[in-house]
Amino acid sequence: MDFDFPSVGMAVLGGDYSGMLSIIMGALVFILFIGVALYIYASLALMAIAKKAGYPHPGIVWIPFGSLIVTSNIAKMHWWPSLLLLVTWIPYVGLISAIVFIIFSIIWMWKTFEAIKKPGWWVLLNFIPLVGTLIYLVLLGVAAWSKDNPPEKI
Numbered sequence: 001m002d003f004d005f006p007s008v009g010m011a012v013l014g015g016d017y018s019g020m021l022s023i024i025m026g027a028l029v030f031i032l033f034i035g036v037a038l039y040i041y042a043s044l045a046l047m048a049i050a051k052k053a054g055y056p057h058p059g060i061v062w063i064p065f066g067s068l069i070v071t072s073n074i075a076k077m078h079w080w081p082s083l084l085l086l087v088t089w090i091p092y093v094g095l096i097s098a099i100v101f102i103i104f105s106i107i108w109m110w111k112t113f114e115a116i117k118k119p120g121w122w123v124l125l126n127f128i129p130l131v132g133t134l135i136y137l138v139l140l141g142v143a144a145w146s147k148d149n150p151p152e153k154i
Contacts, residue, residue: 041137043067048144050074053115068105075111077104118143 046067050058053074060066068082081104084097110120122143125136 038137042140045140045144046070049112049116049140052144053112068108071105071108071112074115075108077108077111113143116143117148118146 043061046061047058050061050070055070055074058070061070065082065085069079072079072082081101084101084104088094088098088101090097106123109123113122114120118139122136122139125132125139128135
């Protein structure tokens with residue numbers, strides 16, 4: 001006896017959607033690749049900024065969420081608001097903690113840019129829709145690898 005089992009797309013939606021599934025998987029792999037590339041770029045830039053600011057252990061930025069501790073130390077502020085990320089999964093409380101965390105992150109990066117003698121308002125470019133993050137990433141590289149006088153040690 002020969003059984004002809006339909007594919008999942010045929011059984012659920014009444015059509016063969018294997019082509020759509022491959023497009024979705026390809027898009028997910030592309031997004032993952034872009035995310036890893038941006039993580040590597042941001043880590044390299046933040047490590048160069050930490051060296052420029054005189055931070056004693058700039059390699060910590062490669063640890064996930066380690067850049068939060070580095071930027072808070074360069075900004076000479078407390079690192080405890082990064083613990084707010086632990087409660088972002090709780091409804092309502094998580095939304096408030098996420099907003100507070102974003103505000104602290106903006107302040108940390110603002111003061112980090114000022115610690116290496118760059119304009120702090122560069123961090124606000126993230127709020128420009130569509131192109132703001134790209135401009136911010138370029139300026140992050142400018143802040144990291146520009147050839148100017150480094151500030152005093154932390």
